[in-house]
Every structure is written in C-alpha cells, then in structure tokens.
Amino acid sequence: MSAGRTLRLIGYVTWFNVRMLLVSEFFVLLTFISPLIFATLAFFLFRLGHGGSGQTLLYAALGSGMMGVWSTTLFGCGGAIAWQRWEGTLELLVNAPTRYDFILAGQTFGAVIFGFYGIVTTIVWGMVLFGMPLQATFPLVLPLSLFAAVISLGALGMLIATLFVLYRHANALGNLLEYPIWLVAGLLVPLTRLPDWIQPVSWVLAPTWGMEAIRGATLGDAPPWLAIGMCVVLAGAYYVLARVVLVYVLDKARRDASLALR
Numbered sequence: 001m002s003a004g005r006t007l008r009l010i011g012y013v014t015w016f017n018v019r020m021l022l023v024s025e026f027f028v029l030l031t032f033i034s035p036l037i038f039a040t041l042a043f044f045l046f047r048l049g050h051g052g053s054g055q056t057l058l059y060a061a062l063g064s065g066m067m068g069v070w071s072t073t074l075f076g077c078g079g080a081i082a083w084q085r086w087e088g089t090l091e092l093l094v095n096a097p098t099r100y101d102f103i104l105a106g107q108t109f110g111a112v113i114f115g116f117y118g119i120v121t122t123i124v125w126g127m128v129l130f131g132m133p134l135q136a137t138f139p140l141v142l143p144l145s146l147f148a149a150v151i152s153l154g155a156l157g158m159l160i161a162t163l164f165v166l167y168r169h170a171n172a173l174g175n176l177l178e179y180p181i182w183l184v185a186g187l188l189v190p191l192t193r194l195p196d197w198i199q200p201v202s203w204v205l206a207p208t209w210g211m212e213a214i215r216g217a218t219l220g221d222a223p224p225w226l227a228i229g230m231c232v233v234l235a236g237a238y239y240v241l242a243r244v245v246l247v248y249v250l251d252k253a254r255r256d257a258s259l260a261l262r
Contacts, residue, residue: 006102009098009102009103009106010102010105010106010109011106012106013102013103013105013106013107013110014106014107014109014110014113015110016106016110017076017080017106017107017109017110017111017114018110018113018114020080020083020110021072021076021110021111021114022114024079026075027072027075027076027079027114030068030071030072030075031068031071031072031114031115031117031118032068032117032118032121034067034068034071035064035065035067035068035118035119035121035122036064036121036122036125038064038067038188039060039061039064039065039122039125039126040125040129042060042061042063042064042188043057043060043061043126043130043132046059046060055135055219057126057130057132058123058126058132058133058134058135058218058219059215059219060126060188061119061122061123061125061126061132062119062122062123062211062214062215062218063186063187063188063211064122064187064188065116065118065119065120065121065122065123066119066185066187066207066210066211066214067182067187067188068115068118068119068122069112069115069116069118069119069153069207070115070153070178070181070182070185070187070207071115071178072111072112072114072115072118073108073111073112073115073153073154073156073157073160074157074160074174074177074178075111075174076107076108076110076111076112076114076115076157077104077107077108077111077157077158077160077161077164078160078161078164078173078174080107080110080111080161081104081107081161081164082164094250094253100246100250101158101242101243101246104158104161104162104242104246105154105158105239107161108154108155108157108158108161109150109154111154111157112150112153112154112157113150115153116146116149116150135218135219136217136218137217137218137219137220137221138216138217138218138220138223138224139217141216141217141223141224141228142214142217142218144217144228145210145213145214145216145217145224145227145228146214148209148210148213148227148228148231148232148235149206149209149210149211149213149214149231151231151232151235152206152209152210152231152232152234152235152238153206153207153210154235155206155234155235155236155237155238155239155242156205156206156207156234156235156238158238158239158242159238159239159241159242159245160173160177161242162242162245162246162249163249181205181207184198184201184202184205184208185202185205185207185208185211186202186208186211187207187211191208203230204234206231206234206235206238209227209230209231209234210227210231212224212226212227212230213227213228213231
C-alpha cells in the first residue's frame, strides 16, 4: 500500500472513531464532564494555596484537560476493539489485506484527538467562570507541541491496545493505569513534589512530555524543544514496539482461536 493510501486510511479511521465516540454518553462524560470537575476542584485548591494567579489557573486547566485525554486514550482504544469483538468484525479486520496496525493507529489517534477536545472545554470553563486569562508565551510553537503530544499519546495508546486484542478482559487494565499515570506524569502535581524514584518512570511516558510541551509553549520561559523531541522519539519507540507486540498477539490469537471470544 502506498504512503498516500495509508495516510488516507488512517485519516478515515480516525474521523470515523471520533464520530463513534461523540455519540457515546460514557466518552462524553469521560472527556468533557470529568475534566471540568477536576479543573473546578483544582482551581479552588490552587487559588487557596497560591493566590489564583492567571498562570496557576492555566497550569491547572491544562493538567485537568490532559487527565481527560489520557482517560479517553485508555478506554477509547480498548473500547473500539471491544465493540469490534462484540459485533463480530474484529476477525474480518485482522484478516483483511490491509495491515491491522494501520487501522489500530486510526482508532487510537481518533481517541486521542477526541480527548483533546476536553482541553479546549476546560480552558473555556476556566475563562468564563474563574476569569482565567488565555495566553501563550510561544504561540507559534503551541501547534507543534499539540501535534507532538497527539502523536506520542496515539502511539502509546496503540501499544496498550494490542493487549485488548489478545485478552477478553484486558479493559480492566485501563482502570489500573488511569489514576497512577495522572500522578506519575505530573498532570496536576509537579514531578518535583514526588519521590525521586518516580521521576525516571515518568521519563518514558508520553503524557509527561506531552504535558511539558504544551505547558512550555503556554507558560514556559523557553521553547519546549526537548519535550517536543522526546514526544517524537517516544512515538517512534512506541510504534515499533506496538508493531512487534501486535504481530505476536495476533499470531497467538489465531493459534489459540481466541480472537472472537466474548
């Protein structure tokens, strides 16, 4: 398949998955409502502790929005595969001439892009109700930071989604990974406040660098080139690892005849 057809396929699957998530009450709650609740609590707490400056409120809004992005990535990737399994289309997609990792990439990017709508909602919420100023120290770098965050989170979601292909109840993994990553990635609590042994773990997580890239472009003193570069590096590493794992799990699922099991 040519590069152009591959990009069109990924783009179509991405847009289709965004539309699927948009009509799901669960994902609307997860992406739009939950971040607003966390952001409201964070706004009051940050105001109480730091005086509620504009930068502090924006810091909290971005962190709360990224929490929604991570939750949508986790459950969106697994949810799409679970729906295919229940509808009996997973076997058809896996055995289609088109490589399944391209389809899986579109599903994960769709979940991530849908999740980023929550960041916009959270920022608007803070501006309207709390008087949070909308600012960006490096406005020209901000789109690049957002793109790098989407790519890295999508690749990580693709790696996690490979487990949902093999195991019927692997969606329980999402519940296990949701809250710890919120803390380890420093989405609301700065990493400097956490124990030293946690920080190396955060360095290999896409949400950490994605959040650093976005916050650096909006609140930083210098362009976040390191964070953007780490997003790109991690995205490449995640994709290669996801591709290797996917080949293994699909082969095992075919041998065990477990792909279509509910």
